[in-house]
Amino acid sequence: MNVLLIGSGGREHALAWRLSASPMLSKLYCAPGNGGMSQYAECVALNGENAAEVLAFCRTKAVDFVVIGPEAPLVAGLADVLTAAQIKHFGPSKAAAQLEGSKGFTKDLCREFSIPTGAYGRFTDKASAKAYLAKQTGRVVVKADGLAAGKGVIIPETRAEAEAGIDACFDGTFGAAGAEVVIEAFLEGEEASFFALSDGVAVVAFGAAQDHKRVGDGDTGLNTGGMGAYSPAPVMTDAMVARTMDEIIRPTVAGMAKRGTPFRGVLFAGLMIGTDGPRLIEYNTRFGDPECQVLMMRLKSDLLTVLLAVAEGRVGALDLRWSDDVALTVVMAANGYPGTPQKGTEIKGLEAAATVEGVHVFHAGTVRDGDRVLANGGRVLNVTARGQTVKEAQARAYAAVDKIDWPGGFCRRDIGWRALTREDKQV
Ligand code: AMP
Numbered sequence: 001m002n003v004l005l006i007g008s009g010g011r012e013h014a015l016a017w018r019l020s021a022s023p024m025l026s027k028l029y030c031a032p033g034n035g036g037m038s039q040y041a042e043c044v045a046l047n048g049e050n051a052a053e054v055l056a057f058c059r060t061k062a063v064d065f066v067v068i069g070p071e072a073p074l075v076a077g078l079a080d081v082l083t084a085a086q087i088k089h090f091g092p093s094k095a096a097a098q099l100e101g102s103k104g105f106t107k108d109l110c111r112e113f114s115i116p117t118g119a120y121g122r123f124t125d126k127a128s129a130k131a132y133l134a135k136q137t138g139r140v141v142v143k144a145d146g147l148a149a150g151k152g153v154i155i156p157e158t159r160a161e162a163e164a165g166i167d168a169c170f171d172g173t174f175g176a177a178g179a180e181v182v183i184e185a186f187l188e189g190e191e192a193s194f195f196a197l198s199d200g201v202a203v204v205a206f207g208a209a210q211d212h213k214r215v216g217d218g219d220t221g222l223n224t225g226g227m228g229a230y231s232p233a234p235v236m237t238d239a240m241v242a243r244t245m246d247e248i249i250r251p252t253v254a255g256m257a258k259r260g261t262p263f264r265g266v267l268f269a270g271l272m273i274g275t276d277g278p279r280l281i282e283y284n285t286r287f288g289d290p291e292c293q294v295l296m297m298r299l300k301s302d303l304l305t306v307l308l309a310v311a312e313g314r315v316g317a318l319d320l321r322w323s324d325d326v327a328l329t330v331v332m333a334a335n336g337y338p339g340t341p342q343k344g345t346e347i348k349g350l351e352a353a354a355t356v357e358g359v360h361v362f363h364a365g366t367v368r369d370g371d372r373v374l375a376n377g378g379r380v381l382n383v384t385a386r387g388q389t390v391k392e393a394q395a396r397a398y399a400a401v402d403k404i405d406w407p408g409g410f411c412r413r414d415i416g417w418r419a420l421t422r423e424d425k426q427v
């Protein structure tokens with residue numbers, strides 16, 4: 001079967017790696033892909049957000065199945081165009097992608113179907129947002145409603161900062177995403193990224209991971225798209241997974257179906273695990289990046305079979321198999337990230353890094369220039385390792401990082417610290 005994968009990040013490199021191993025695959029195209037994906041796939045200069053362009057390509061190249069990696073094409077409605085053209089695809093409709101595209105939409109769904117989340121209000125003007133804020137007694141979080149590439153969340157320390165956040169949203173700091181604002185209660189606890197696959201009716205858990213959002217060691221500095229992750233997430237015990245499925249995931253899938261907008265794809269729940277159990281922070285309607293990289297290291301089942309089952313309504317019959325290993329990934333970013341990253345610096349030592357046992361280096365933002373690999377984005381490499389313990393996976397990942405010769409980049413040196421603390425206590 002011919003497959004087109006939309007996207008260019010480390011998430012898509014990991015998906016391409018697993019798709020390319022499928023016995024069902026004839027040809028893999030990646031649009032636009034990156035300097036690492038070209039070893040398994042033909043990278044094509046297609047704009048995933050331009051559905052007409054994607055459709056024309058599918059027809060010319062006899063593409064049987066489209067896997068949509070990032071959120072922007074989903075929210076723009078690429079899946080709907082493919083449905084109308086009867087081309088199989090992995091990724092939800094525009095209506096179902098509202099779970100990621102509008103934070104207020106998700107909060108209203110939670111209210112309608114009694115899904116545990118923080119108390120909230122939705123606002124389209126400064127005065128009513130500030131009047132709501134004045135009535136709150138606890139800490140709040142201020143969010144731009146729409147897609148803001150992970151930047152539209154303000155966690156204020158003071159009331160004055162909360163007011164400034166409201167002003168920033170309505171004054172256009174986040175563009176159209178900030179035309180509506182959600183103010184919600186600050187949730188206490190430990191965060192986890194939880195994944196579930198649904199074909200609109202049936203739903204199955206697809207693993208958990210923990211991300212590291214801040215740019216600096218010790219969870220300090222600016223927020224990023226994610227500086228590293230590991231899976232499994234120790235906080236997601238079997239009991240916590242069962243509660244998350246019962247209290248959050250199943251009611252969401254049932255609620256979306258009841259509304260006539262069934263969710264088909266991967267539901268990525270950002271959870272806060274508190275003393276009273278799991279609460280939803282937000283939904284994404286795609287795999288996490290870098291969470292996907294660690295999930296793909298642990299998945300034993302054939303990925304193409306799994307994604308096709310989602311597209312064809314066979315999730316109920318899926319038999320998922322996972323490795324017992326821990327997987328851990330360290331993101332190497334270009335100097336300047338998460339501000340303006342320096343582009344074009346040369347990366348050496350990738351072959352040496354790949355020789356470390358259990359290690360796989362995914363490219364997230366690279367281009368090839370002849371034999372040279374150059375940085376071409378903010379997050380550039382995901383140095384990923386398997387191990388029997390977090391400690392072993394972490395040691396292997398950093399051993400590989402240390403073989404990479406790239407003065408133009410940096411990484412956190414403490415990925416996995418939270419899980420490592422737990423592991424140490426158990427010994
Ligand atoms: P988001 O872009 O919605 O994932 O938010 C970015 C980060 O802000 C999350 O990963 C959390 O660390 C934090 N955050 C968002 N909403 C809340 C909340 N209601 N309570 C506590 N932390 C939050």
Ligand code: GLY
Nearest residue numbers: 225226288289290
């Ligand atoms: N790593 C978080 C995300 O993909 O949104």
